Amino acid sequence: MNDDPNTPSKSLPEPVRDHLGQQLRGVLPVEADKPRFLGDDPVPEVFEPQIRRLETRLKTHEEGTGAVGQALDQILDAFGVRPEDTDKRAG
Numbered sequence: 001m002n003d004d005p006n007t008p009s010k011s012l013p014e015p016v017r018d019h020l021g022q023q024l025r026g027v028l029p030v031e032a033d034k035p036r037f038l039g040d041d042p043v044p045e046v047f048e049p050q051i052r053r054l055e056t057r058l059k060t061h062e063e064g065t066g067a068v069g070q071a072l073d074q075i076l077d078a079f080g081v082r083p084e085d086t087d088k089r090a091g
Contacts, residue, residue, distance in 0.1 A: 012020070043051055076082070 011017070
């Protein structure tokens, strides 16, 4: 290890790192929440309602898009139009 204070070193000495680590742990909140599902990051409780609403909106959007697609397919079938026919006309 180089003792010259003017020469930059790659890492701080261990006592300095320990001291800084203790200071940071004292300032930063450390939460030990468990995730709802394995692999998920723990979510602070204050964000839980917003995340649930967002998940509900995304699920509703996905299911609604699928339902609209099925309804359009049924309408096309009722008129005897195949989706391949509409693709050829558009191109």
